[in-house]
Every structure is written in structure tokens, then in C-alpha cells.
Amino acid sequence: MRRLFCPYFLVGFMSTFPTVRLRRLRKTEALRSLMRETHVSMNDLIYPIFVEEGIDAPAPIATMPGVVRIPEKHLGDEIKAMYADGIKAVMMFGVSHNKDETGSDSWKKEGLLSRMLKRAKDAAPDMVVISDTCFCEYTSHGHCGVVDGGHVHNDHTIANLAKQSVNAAKAGADMIAPSAMMDGQIAAIRAGLDESGFTDTPIMAYSTKFASSLYGPFRAAAGCELKGDRKAYQMDPANGREAIRESLQDEAEGADILMVKPGLAYLDVLADIRQSSLLPLAVYQVSGEYAMIKFAAAAGAIDEKRAVRETLGSFKRAGADLILTYFARDIAREGF
Ligand code: PBG
Ligand code: ZN
Numbered sequence: 001m002r003r004l005f006c007p008y009f010l011v012g013f014m015s016t017f018p019t020v021r022l023r024r025l026r027k028t029e030a031l032r033s034l035m036r037e038t039h040v041s042m043n044d045l046i047y048p049i050f051v052e053e054g055i056d057a058p059a060p061i062a063t064m065p066g067v068v069r070i071p072e073k074h075l076g077d078e079i080k081a082m083y084a085d086g087i088k089a090v091m092m093f094g095v096s097h098n099k100d101e102t103g104s105d106s107w108k109k110e111g112l113l114s115r116m117l118k119r120a121k122d123a124a125p126d127m128v129v130i131s132d133t134c135f136c137e138y139t140s141h142g143h144c145g146v147v148d149g150g151h152v153h154n155d156h157t158i159a160n161l162a163k164q165s166v167n168a169a170k171a172g173a174d175m176i177a178p179s180a181m182m183d184g185q186i187a188a189i190r191a192g193l194d195e196s197g198f199t200d201t202p203i204m205a206y207s208t209k210f211a212s213s214l215y216g217p218f219r220a221a222a223g224c225e226l227k228g229d230r231k232a233y234q235m236d237p238a239n240g241r242e243a244i245r246e247s248l249q250d251e252a253e254g255a256d257i258l259m260v261k262p263g264l265a266y267l268d269v270l271a272d273i274r275q276s277s278l279l280p281l282a283v284y285q286v287s288g289e290y291a292m293i294k295f296a297a298a299a300g301a302i303d304e305k306r307a308v309r310e311t312l313g314s315f316k317r318a319g320a321d322l323i324l325t326y327f328a329r330d331i332a333r334e335g336f
Pocket of ligand 2: 135137179
């Protein structure tokens with residue numbers, strides 16, 4: 001009975017239909033844009049690019065329409081053009097012609113990784129140049145580290161990752177992004193960078209990287225197809241709690257930014273990590289996700305621009321701050 005005398009009893013009555021009509025705020029585009037909770041802009045985007053040594057012309061990737069391997073000799077001009085288009089950050093992958101068992105070209109001063117980072121920084125000093133830090137692009141077997149007795153040897157690999165990171169930092173990389181999924185790789189890289197005086201070079205950890213079916217087009221693009229799979233180091237796609245453990249480990253080892261990869265199939269993981277850490281969070285919309293949208297749009301099944309807007313928007317809604325996407329160049333040129 002007491003409830004009757006409380007003026008707030010009205011709230012219960014008023015907060016349902018027909019008093020409440022959520023469509024009121026959806027009437028016009030002007031209203032909808034005022035109500036919009038998340039936004040994506042060029043400030044959020046990182047563009048992954050492939051740079052190949054020893055070729056004269058851009059090499060298209062059949063399974064990634066619109067993406068090419070950039071010849072090393074064109075890289076300077078290409079980076080300038082990207083920066084002029086509005087790209088603010090690139091993630092660089094080398095396509096090596098000098099592969100060996102350990103991927104040693106990647107820690108040599110005269111190797112492709114070092115040369116391409118230098119060339120990119122020289123061409124556009126204000127571009128944020130991020131070095132993907134792994135070995136699969138530089139090893140003859142295609143695994144992400146040193147193979148020993150049929151397995152990728154964790155501790156030898158993290159020592160090499162530290163060497164590659166220092167080489168990248170010396171070449172001018174603004175950020176190191178280790179993607180090998182080795183235990184202790186963040187600590188090893190942080191120590192290596194700090195000992196060499198690169199205390200201010202941040203690490204963006206591919207902290208939650210799943211052994212996904214969606215990397216196929218990338219492996220063709222980066223020339224790193226492998227026999228077998230990466231299930232003994234990348235995460236099982238079925239696991240969510242483990243992703244939080246990986247993230248908290250990398251945070252404890254000194255990561256500056258965490259990442260979830262791929263994106264769309266793992267929005268729950270992204271949202272959970274957002275709740276578990278205060279670090280900036282990145283998400284990688286991978287090659288297979290790009291291919292799915294491109295080919296479905298080419299077949300007339302979906303509208304490409306709307307699908308891009310919607311998927312990138314979902315990453316923001318789930319808690320991502322940064323988005324790596326092969327659509328970044330199109331968005332820079334044509335808007336959303
Ligand atoms: C390799 C690496 C991969 C991607 C980024 N770094 C592939 C893999 O793990 O096999 C995938 C990116 C994409 O599919 O777009 N360390
Ligand atoms: Zn790798």
C-alpha cells in the first residue's frame with residue numbers, strides 16, 4: 001500500500017509502451033547521428049601492408065581483391081600516397097626472398113625488415129610505422145619460430161624475437177607488434193628493447209591470436225604457407241577464459257596495447273577483455289574477413305560499404321580502440 005503514496009510509482013507506469021516509443025529517436029538521420037553511441041574514424045585505423053623484395057611491379061593477391069604486394073622499390077612513393085590519403089598508421093609485413101631455418105634475415109641490419117621500415121619512415125616521418133614481429137614470413141618452413149624436433153621451440157624463438165625487435169627499432173619502427181604467440185615473448189622483447197636504449201618504443205601484443213580458418217588469404221599474400229598448422233602455439237577458437245589469461249599475462253610482461261584476432265567471430269572475447277584490462281585494445285579484421293565481404297559484395301549478395309561500416313562499428317561497440325583492417329585505404333579515399 002505504501003507504494004501508492006510514493007510519486008515514483010508513476011515511473012513503473014510510464015516506462016512502458018505506449019508512453020515509451022524508442023522509434024522517436026530514430027526518425028531522421030540527424031536524430032540518429034545524435035544518438036549514435038560509437039564512431040569509427042581514420043584516427044582508429046591501422047592499414048596492414050605487404051612489401052616484397054626483388055619484384056618490379058605490384059603483385060595482386062587473388063584472394064584479396066584490391067590488395068597487392070608492394071615492390072620494395074615503390075614503397076617510399078606508396079607510403080607518401082597513403083599518408084596523403086589520410087592513413088595514419090601502417091602494419092608492415094615483409095615478403096622475403098631470403099628465407100632460412102630461423103628467419104635470420106629479419107634481424108639483419110641489411111635485411112628486408114630493416115630496409116622496409118627505414119624506407120617507410122623516411123618517406124613519411126609522421127606515419128606511425130608498426131613492425132609485425134614474427135618469423136613465418138622469413139622461415140623456409142613457414143612456422144613462426146625455430147623448429148626443433150617437430151615443434152616450434154619457445155625459448156629459442158623468444159630470444160630471436162628480441163633480436164628482431166631491436167633491429168626493427170633501430171630501423172625506426174614506432175611500435176613493435178609481436179604475433180608469434182610464444183610464451184614470454186613480451187617480457188623478452190621489452191628487455192631486449194630496454195637494454196638497447198629503446199625504452200620508449202611501445203609493444204602492441206597480439207595477445208589473443210586464435211588458430212583461425214580466416215588467415216588463408218594472408219598466407220598467400222605474405223608467401224608463408226606452411227605444412228601443418230599453428231595449433232600448438234595459437235589459441236583454440238573454442239576458448240574465452242584463456243584469452244583473458246593471455247591478455248593479463250601480456251599486460252604483466254609489459255605490453256602497452258592488447259589485441260584480439262580475428263575480429264567478427266570473437267566479439268565476446270573483445271568485450272570480456274575490455275572488462276578485464278585498462279590497456280588500449282586493438283582488433284584485427286583479418287584477411288578472411290576481408291575476403292568474405294569483398295567476394296559477397298562482388299557477387300551482389302551484400303553492400304560492401306554498409307558491411308564495412310557495420311563490422312567496424314561492431315568492434316567499437318564491443319570495446320576496441322584500434323582496428324587493423326585492409327579496408328583502411330578505401331575508407332581513407334572514399335569515406336564510409
Ligand atoms: C603471422 C601472421 C598471420 C596473420 C598476421 N600475422 C597469419 C598466421 O598466423 O598464420 C594473419 C593476418 C590476416 O589473416 O590478415 N604471424
Ligand atoms: Zn608468424
